[in-house]
Amino acid sequence: MNAASTAPETLGPALLDQLPAAVQTPGYDRTTLAPGMAHLGVGAFHRCHQAEYTDDLLARQFDRWGVVGINIRPPTLADTLGRQGGLYTRLIRENSHIEARIIGSIVKVVDSQASPAPALTVLSSRDIDLVTMTVTEKGYCHIPSSGALDYDHPDIVHDLANPHAPRSVPGILARALELRRATHGRPLTLLSCDNIPTNGVILQTVVRSFAERRGNGLADWIAVNAAFPSAMVDRIAPAVTQDDLDNVEQWFGYRDAAVAVGEPFRQWVIEQKFAGRVPRWDLVGATFVDDVTPFEHLKMRVLNGAQTTLATLGVLAGLEHTSDAIADPLLSTFVRRMLVEETLPTLMPVPGMDPTAYIEQSLARLKNTAIRHRNHQIATDGSQKIVQRLLNPIRDRVSQGASIGLLSVPVAGWMAYLIEASDRFGRRWPASDPYAGKVAAIADAAGRDATALASGILAIDTIFDPGLAANETFRAAVTSALGELLSHDPMTAVRHSIEQDEAARLKRSKQ
Numbered sequence: 001m002n003a004a005s006t007a008p009e010t011l012g013p014a015l016l017d018q019l020p021a022a023v024q025t026p027g028y029d030r031t032t033l034a035p036g037m038a039h040l041g042v043g044a045f046h047r048c049h050q051a052e053y054t055d056d057l058l059a060r061q062f063d064r065w066g067v068v069g070i071n072i073r074p075p076t077l078a079d080t081l082g083r084q085g086g087l088y089t090r091l092i093r094e095n096s097h098i099e100a101r102i103i104g105s106i107v108k109v110v111d112s113q114a115s116p117a118p119a120l121t122v123l124s125s126r127d128i129d130l131v132t133m134t135v136t137e138k139g140y141c142h143i144p145s146s147g148a149l150d151y152d153h154p155d156i157v158h159d160l161a162n163p164h165a166p167r168s169v170p171g172i173l174a175r176a177l178e179l180r181r182a183t184h185g186r187p188l189t190l191l192s193c194d195n196i197p198t199n200g201v202i203l204q205t206v207v208r209s210f211a212e213r214r215g216n217g218l219a220d221w222i223a224v225n226a227a228f229p230s231a232m233v234d235r236i237a238p239a240v241t242q243d244d245l246d247n248v249e250q251w252f253g254y255r256d257a258a259v260a261v262g263e264p265f266r267q268w269v270i271e272q273k274f275a276g277r278v279p280r281w282d283l284v285g286a287t288f289v290d291d292v293t294p295f296e297h298l299k300m301r302v303l304n305g306a307q308t309t310l311a312t313l314g315v316l317a318g319l320e321h322t323s324d325a326i327a328d329p330l331l332s333t334f335v336r337r338m339l340v341e342e343t344l345p346t347l348m349p350v351p352g353m354d355p356t357a358y359i360e361q362s363l364a365r366l367k368n369t370a371i372r373h374r375n376h377q378i379a380t381d382g383s384q385k386i387v388q389r390l391l392n393p394i395r396d397r398v399s400q401g402a403s404i405g406l407l408s409v410p411v412a413g414w415m416a417y418l419i420e421a422s423d424r425f426g427r428r429w430p431a432s433d434p435y436a437g438k439v440a441a442i443a444d445a446a447g448r449d450a451t452a453l454a455s456g457i458l459a460i461d462t463i464f465d466p467g468l469a470a471n472e473t474f475r476a477a478v479t480s481a482l483g484e485l486l487s488h489d490p491m492t493a494v495r496h497s498i499e500q501d502e503a504a505r506l507k508r509s510k511q
Contacts (some may be wrong), residue, residue: 008249011256014083023252026104033066037279038122040133040169042069042077047088048237050193052131055107056284057482065279066107067222068128070119072172073135077109080257088258089248093370100252103260106226115173116166123176126184131173132191133203135384137168137384137432138492140196143462144387147202149209149464152248156210161447170206178218178312179227187275188224193233195304197296197388198375200230200271205417227275232295234267234303236365238373250388263371269295294348297354301343303362305389305410306335310366311378312413315429316420316490322373326332326366328403334494336363337501338406346396370503383435383463390414395468403504408477409485409497415457416485419443448481 010014016025037054039046046069054065069078069086081088092099112119124130132210137144141153149170150156159171166172173190179188190207191457192199207228211219248256268286282288289295307322313334314325325331339359390411397404421431422440433439438502439457446452458469460477468474484493 008254011084011087011089011102011254011258015254016087017253018165019102019319020252022100024101026055028062030104030107033058033062034064035068035107036277037066037132038068038070038128039106040070040131041121041135041139041471042071042081042106042109043134044237044240044260044262045233045235046132046134046193047106047258047260049088049233049266050134050233051103052090052101052266053268053281053284053286053431054279055103057279058105058282061280063201063279064127065105067105069106070109070112070122072112072116072119072169073139073166076113078111081109082111082146084256084258086463087160088260089256090108090250091244091248091259091261092264092369094264095370097370098251100248104246112142116172118174118181119172123173124183126180126186127414128188129186129191130191130279133169134193135169136381137194137196138217138381139194140202140237141170142198142202142206143185144384145462145465148272149206151213158365159210160213170210172458173207174210174218174222175264175302176213177207177222178214178216181218181221181225184467185225187227189227189229189275189278189488190230190382191231191233191270192308194344195300195385195388195436197235197300197392198230198293200228200273200292204228206225215252217339225275229271229291230296232269232292232299233269234299235262236368236371236373237262238371239377241372245420256314261371263365263368264364267299283510294350296348297348298350298353298358300357300360300388301347301393302339303365304385305343305363305393306339306366306384307373308385308389309335309410309413312382312410312417313490313494314375315379315434316413316485320374322366322375322378323369323371325375326363329412330491330494330498331402332363334406334409334498337498338409339363341501341505342397342405342407343393344402345402346393379417380417380432382417385413389465391398391464391468394474398468398471398474403501403503404474404500405477405500407495408474409493410479412454412481412485412493415439415453415482416490419453419486435463436499450479450484453486454479454482475509 090101110118143150157169192203208219255265271292272288310325319325394404394407418439420428422443440457481493
């Protein structure tokens, strides 16, 4: 194939044999691959993670594990993966290193944005033994502070009134299980791959709660015939840019509208709790365990905690990417100290892992200049993330009577990020967060009064546990940091927290 062609062909099954040697292709016969699992939420992360693990497994131990990709929210798949027969290029990038590979595990894609019917047809099929999902934290329609189903969520209200035409993830899954019960009765494993601790427990809670509210014995059937294992997933996979698409065409000579870009590191830890057949991902690098919790704590509080911290504080400092934020000496010093001094003592022991080494490994990964992970992307839906990444370790520290001066700064950073996005302050940037409107209303009433702002936001009990929100040490730390973050020099809050931590350490050393 001529890479200099003026009209390069689009990636598809017919092009596999013509690709340059630099592009790795599937190591199995895709024409004989039958669907056995479905995935909800086919985005960059799925294409860099679960689909790649499945591709690895098919090359090693071929079986009926083709993936049917389903999107019930934008973007549509028909004009990207659909036109390419499910094929796409997965690029691994680390600074100047580039590795290209065609992933072939997705055999079919289904768009179900206009109607739930196409998704329900796939999910209720007797051929589907497993459903994985990456629907983001807000896709579970749960209350972040408790994990319970939010019965007041507009989509849940709609679905309970229209159970045969659901539009939420809990509603669609409950309806699919109801159809399976009525047609063939085969069990189903539903595996969450979202960045939520105990994601399997939360998925089970929202689906069974929805089914219980429906009645008709569905919740009891689900309890016997469905499994909801928890999982911890890890690979940094930023949103794909036009430059990424153009680079594939320039480097390899073909067009690909579904490129996925990721870092070399990947990890998948899965709870051994299945309802039936499951792919042997453990043969290709995944880990099957009895308890995912220690792995979740480590990743959520260290890597993801660092990402949220660098994202919101990075935006406030005028920095575009995570790699820019961690290259800043002040933010780099702050995030490392926060993790070592305050986060690390809250971690559970993880078999075979040194938490201090994990912190350094995580920070090194964030320095990868080839992964252009925008701070605004990471800050998206921050209200759904800060409980697990920041508030839970803060609550652990408060219960121990330990310092929280560092961890409180990124909590205030999340507040400042949404406050600065409100109409009251001229919308310095658009914010995508379910609580953006509520925070904007608080900002409109409170103005620049940090005490009133912090008090109003801490009163949102679906995010902040009332016991923690009432803690005077926590309130004072957040209020002080918020006032400085909203000043003409937001990084004053970061500098002051480091200085206060140093003073406290010096005092302890003299005692």
